[in-house]
Amino acid sequence: xxxxxxxxxxxxxxxxxxxxxxxxxxxxxxxxxxxxxxxxxxxxxxxxxxxxxxxxxxxxxxxxxxxxxxxxxxxxxxxxxxxxxxxxxxxxxxxxxxxxxxxxxxxxxxxxxxxxxxxxxxxxxxxxxxxxxxxxxxxxxxxxxxxxxxxxxxxxxxxxxxxxxxxxxxxxxxxxxxxxxxxxxxxxxxxxxxxxxxxxxxxxxxxxxxxxxxxxxxxxxxxxxxxxxxxxxxxxxxxxxxxxxxxxxxxxxxxxxxxxxxxxxxxxxxxxxxxxxxxxxxxxxxxxxxxxxxxxxxxxxxxxxxxxxxxxxxxxxxxxxxxxxxxxxxxxxxxxxxxxxxxxxxxxxxxxxxxxxxxxxxxxxxxxxxxxxxxxxxxxxxxxxxxxxxxxxxxxxxxxxxxxxxxxxxxxxxxxxxxxxxxxx
Numbered sequence: 001x002x003x004x005x006x007x008x009x010x011x012x013x014x015x016x017x018x019x020x021x022x023x024x025x026x027x028x029x030x031x032x033x034x035x036x037x038x039x040x041x042x043x044x045x046x047x048x049x050x051x052x053x054x055x056x057x058x059x060x061x062x063x064x065x066x067x068x069x070x071x072x073x074x075x076x077x078x079x080x081x082x083x084x085x086x087x088x089x090x091x092x093x094x095x096x097x098x099x100x101x102x103x104x105x106x107x108x109x110x111x112x113x114x115x116x117x118x119x120x121x122x123x124x125x126x127x128x129x130x131x132x133x134x135x136x137x138x139x140x141x142x143x144x145x146x147x148x149x150x151x152x153x154x155x156x157x158x159x160x161x162x163x164x165x166x167x168x169x170x171x172x173x174x175x176x177x178x179x180x181x182x183x184x185x186x187x188x189x190x191x192x193x194x195x196x197x198x199x200x201x202x203x204x205x206x207x208x209x210x211x212x213x214x215x216x217x218x219x220x221x222x223x224x225x226x227x228x229x230x231x232x233x234x235x236x237x238x239x240x241x242x243x244x245x246x247x248x249x250x251x252x253x254x255x256x257x258x259x260x261x262x263x264x265x266x267x268x269x270x271x272x273x274x275x276x277x278x279x280x281x282x283x284x285x286x287x288x289x290x291x292x293x294x295x296x297x298x299x300x301x302x303x304x305x306x307x308x309x310x311x312x313x314x315x316x317x318x319x320x321x322x323x324x325x326x327x328x329x330x331x332x333x334x335x336x337x338x339x340x341x342x343x344x345x346x347x348x349x350x351x352x353x354x355x356x357x358x359x360x361x362x363x364x365x366x367x368x369x370x371x372x373x374x375x376x377x378x379x380x381x382x383x384x385x386x387x388x389x390x391x392x393x394x395x396x397x398x399x400x401x402x403x404x405x406x407x408x409x410x411x412x413x414x415x416x417x418x419x420x421x422x423x424x425x
Contacts, residue, residue, distance in 0.1 A: 144156035144157055144158065144159075144398075145159065145160065145163060145398065148398050148400075153400075154399070154400040154402065154403040154422065155397055155398060155399045155400060155403055155406065156397050156398045156399075157397065158395075158396060158397060159175065159220075159396045159397060159398060161217075161218065161219060161220070161281055161284075164219040164220055164396070165219055167398070168219075171398065173401065174398050174399055174400065174401065175396070175397075175398060176396070176397050176398070176399045176406065176408060177220055177221040177394045177395070177396050178394060178395045178396075178397075178407070178408050178409070178410065178411070178413065179221075179223070179230075179232045179392065179394055179395075179411050180230075180232075180328065180392070180393045180394050180395045180411055180412075180413055181230055181232050181233060181328060181329040181332065181411040181412055182230070182326065182327065182328035182329065182392065182393035183225055183228060183229075183230055183326065183327055183337065183389055183391075183392055183393070184222075184225070184285075184326050184389075184390045184391050184392075184393055185225070185228070185325045185326060185327075185387045185388055185389045185390055186274070186289075186322050186323065186324060186325055186387065186388040186390065187315075187322065187323055187324075187325035187349070187350045187386070187387050187388075188201050188321070188322050188350050188352070188385070188386055188387065188388070189318055189320055189321055189322070189323075189349075189350045189351060190350055190351050190352045190386060191318065191350075191351040192318075192320075192321050194262070194264075194270060194272065194321075195272075195321055195322060197262050198383075198384060198385060199258045199259065199261050199262040200258075200259065200262050200264070200270065201384075201385035201386075201388075202254075202255070202258045202385050203255040203256070203258040203259040203262070203297060204255070204293060204297075204299075204322075204388060205255075205385050205388045206243060206251040206252065206254050206255035206258070207251065207252055207255040207292055207293055207296045207297055208289055208292055208293075208388065208390060209248050209292060210224030210225065210226075210390060210391060211224055211248070212288070212292075213285065213288060213289075213390060213391060214391050217284055217285055217288055218281075218285075218391060220393075220394045220396045221394050221396075222391040222392060222393055222394050223391060223392040223394075224244075224390075224391055224392075225389035225390055225391045225392045226240050226241055226243065226244035226389055227239075227240060227241070227244075227378055227381070227382075227389055228337050228338065228340070228341070228378065228381055228387065228389055229334045229337045229338060229374070229378060230329075230337075230392040230411070231392070232392070232411035233329065233332060233333065233334050233336075233337070233411075234332040234333065235333070235334075235371065236333075236334045236371065236374060237371045237374070237375055239375060239378065241379075241382035252296050255296065255297060256296070256297060259297055264297075264298075265298075266298060269298050269299060269300050270293075270297060270298070270299040270300070271299070271300040271301075272299070272300075272301060272302075272321045272322060273301070273302045273303070273304055273320070273321055273322075274286055274289070274290055274301055274302070274303045274304070274321075274322050274323070275303075275304050275305070275306065275311070275314070275315070275320045275321075275322070275323040275324065276303070276304075276305050276311075276323065276324040277305065277306060277307070277308050277311035277312075277324060278305045278306065278307050278308070278311075279305075282305070282324055283303075283305065285390070286303045286305075286324070287303065289390075290303050311323075315349050316349050317349075318349055318350075318351065322388075325387060326393075327340060327347075328393075329411075329412065332411070332412060334370070334371075334374045335361065335364065335365075335370070335374070338361055338374060338377050338378070339361055341357070341381070341386055341387070342357065342358050342361055343355075343358050344358075350386055350387070352384065352386035354380055354384060356380065357377055357380045357381075360373045360374075360376050360377045360380075361373065361377060364377075395413040402422055402423050402424070403420060403421075403422060404420065404421050404422075404423055405419045405420035405421055406420060407419070
């Protein structure tokens with residue numbers, strides 16, 4: 001049995017802190033003294049940008065001090081600086097004053113927008129005074145919440161993860177979380193050591209504490225996943241592997257035994273890179289999962305990210321060991337998930353292949369009852385571990401009480417405006 005120090009039990013608070021502390025603020029003493037705000041500040045007044053030689057800002061960062069109103073007319077003229085990271089290729093020194101600063105006190109949220117040659121950069125509050133530029137999805141989500149709060153929208157398309165806990169308290173009846181026919185997972189490249197060893201794949205699969213992830217990281221009523229196919233698929237005989245019924249303590253013990261059998265220990269630790277496409281939610285999850293593997297298995301994990309197009313190219317070329325993977329069903333039938341891993345699938349860039357699995361999916365096509373074939377195919381995955389299912393996703397939205405007809409039991413998240421209507425307040 002492997003033994004590591006500290007103990008194998010991972011602190012929930014520690015993991016959450018690791019996930020949320022994605023940047024380290026600079027030393028406040030390094031920030032120049034700023035003048036108090038005018039009575040009616042403009043966006044340029046509310047954000048003062050300075051270049052500082054601090055580790056948190058890095059080569060592509062700005063240090064900013066933001067003055068949001070707290071409550072009523074009370075203003076926050078003091079406070080620690082925050083780091084605002086900007087897209088590569090943009091000169092921070094040439095960044096103009098912000099175009100606008102939007103604050104919504106009820107949601108505890110601030111969005112800052114700068115215009116620069118070639119587009120706009122947005123910073124959205126993430127955690128503890130750290131602001132990051134987000135991808136397009138996060139920008140739209142932030143804008144949706146702002147517009148919803150002002151009464152401009154009756155529903156949003158999504159909700160930022162950073163606002164989930166607060167909205168659950170503030171607007172629990174308006175925060176709708178619908179099970180989605182989608183699986184978040186990691187894919188192994190089984191042609192690359194050490195992932196050509198099923199014992200290594202099994203150990204890493206067992207050691208992920210999915211309950212911590214859905215309770216403290218994603219926070220949108222996601223369901224821990226131990227299978228590729230979600231339970232919400234129409235007509236599917238959903239079953240789970242035996243290890244899904246074990247306690248996490250037992251899964252961790254079994255993971256350590258499997259890894260030791262594969263020849264990894266304190267003198268020969270497992271070492272690999274975890275690849276994900278650039279996105280703060282993927283980064284948070286990668287940090288937590290890698291920390292679990294480190295604390296429980298003694299693994300040395302490097303996490304790396306690539307922009308979406310480059311990520312896809314590298315993944316399709318097989319230039320990875322383990323990488324983020326996800327799938328949302330194209331249609332409401334189990335084959336939309338299970339055919340991802342057939343030998344001839346364009347999505348099976350991990351190289352896993354199993355003739356029996358392929359034949360089961362082929363036979364299911366011509367069967368009046370494909371379910372037995374799907375169940376057997378899933379059981380093969382439980383033994384082979386070509387992917388690591390992490391959670392089944394949900395669709396999260398804010399929906400006004402006056403909006404009726406929103407589909408709350410549609411796992412494909414198909415929303416038809418013809419089915420919805422507005423009632424008088």
